Amino acid sequence: MTPVAEVSLPTSQTAPSVSFGRQALRRLLRNPGACVGLVVLTIIALAAIFAPYVATHDPLEQRLPERLQGPSPEHWLGTDDFGRDLFSRIVYGARISLRIGFTSVSIALVVGGTMGLVAAYYGGWIDHLLMRIVDILLAIPSILLAITIVTMLGPGLNNVMIAVGLATVPSYARIMRAAVLAVRESDYVQAAIAAGASDLRVMVRHILPNCMAPIIVQATLSLATAILTAAGLSFIGLGAQPPEPEWGAMAAQSRQYMRQAHHVVTFPGLAIAITVLALNLVGDGLRDALDPRLN
């Protein structure tokens, strides 16, 4: 009986989860805001992937005689204080911003998700200890945590990704714990335990796939926050260093020329705002799609 129960579990779980996924996708695509967000994100992602083909100039090439020029057919978004083509720098900047977003969210997801999963699965003193640490960290503003970590590690893009990721670990731990607690006592989890599945297998194969909805929503929304935080850190000089075409750093480096040529600040900032807006639209749409009760 036991092996049968164990074998049949994934199948019985897979069928409804596929239809739920389809339903969620349908709900997502019926949301106009989310669709706009998806289209914008796709364009940004394609621009980032194919940056060498999309960019009209080398993003690092300096042409001092052409410095601080306004938008023109030659330089679509103008040039910066070193005569570098702003459009090309923004296109390459999309690579950096998306990398920051995905790397820091992955760090937060792996560390925070594991903490939440272990805390909720084992319960008892492990849960108590981990959650008290999380409570304390949650009470500290996350950007303050990030600033502290970057100060420790030193300025730079990689360190900013680590800092932003680690700073959001507590919220992932909380969300994952709540999601795991909701399925921990389900019959199929209990059946898997009774069938003798190892803790790791129960967590990874049976619990984790059923906890992904809130985590996906959180991940999408925190991609936006990560990009904003990293841009802010770059702006105050803790993130990407010159001449890297990171959007926040670009605005910071050129801000002294803002009076003569506002485009040097306007366009990098707009790029951040549009990306974050698109991510938030998709995140909100996903939340509504994955949790129909909210409608």
Next chain:
Amino acid sequence: MWRYVTTRLLAVIPVMFGVAVLAFLMLVLTPGDPALLMLGERATEEQLQTLRQEMGLDKPAYVQFARFMANLVRGDLGRSIRSSRPVAEELLARLPATVELAVAAVVLSVLLGIPLGVISAVRRGSLADHLAMLFALGGVAMPAFWQGLMLMLIFAVYLGWLPPSGRMGGLEYLVLPAITLGTRESALIARMTRSSLLEVIRQDYIRTARAKGLSERVVIFRHALRNALLSVVTVVGLNFGSLLAGVVVTETVFSWPGIGRFMVDAIRAKDFPVVQGAVVMFGFLAAAVNLLVDLLYAVIDPRIRAQYVQGR
């Protein structure tokens, strides 16, 4: 009620301990010799040795930690490497500027966010609703530093209506930094007010109020909004931490002489005692506001008071 207050007060202790540990770890976990980092390559061995002794860097980590905590309890945050003045004194001198900015931003965000949320909920689906929610979406998507620079460009450089930066005393200096810092918060408040008001409007007691023949104004403001404001208070409180963190960027953009800008300058100059002190100060402010919000709950929500009275 006192039990509630005591419980909340005690909960601040572990948070402050966590903040202190974080501030301490910042120095200990920094790769390389902190004394060399702070004084730079040109420092003589003698200067380095003096600093190590002064800050206790030559002692084992646990001794350093005990010393750090003991000093912290006494309000001693060490001395700034750059100015040689006590860090606590330096921070306290800049605290009023930061508090002024943060309070102005919160007031502004409440004054803007709540009416926007109410209009949006009451006229659901209308143009006003769409515009308000567009503002809410844009408000959270704009990077604060960029918004600040754009406001500066329009209202200070092009129109010349307001001073571009600094804090010379007049309220006009506060306007642009407060708008920059408060926009994100007001967007969040507008969204939260809208959604919680929509939730409350569906409740039976609102239907009863309407059935009694009360005017829509009374129904919304006296019956619905009061209950919806509970979640709004939560949002204001929970986001105060990120608002404080926003202070760091806003103060840098507008050369506002507060703790945030001081902290950024200290990070650039590797003045670790100041950075540690600023982290502790920000952590303390965030914890104090969270405590205040918790206490405010008990004042505005009789259910919380009742819980603790029954518990006794």
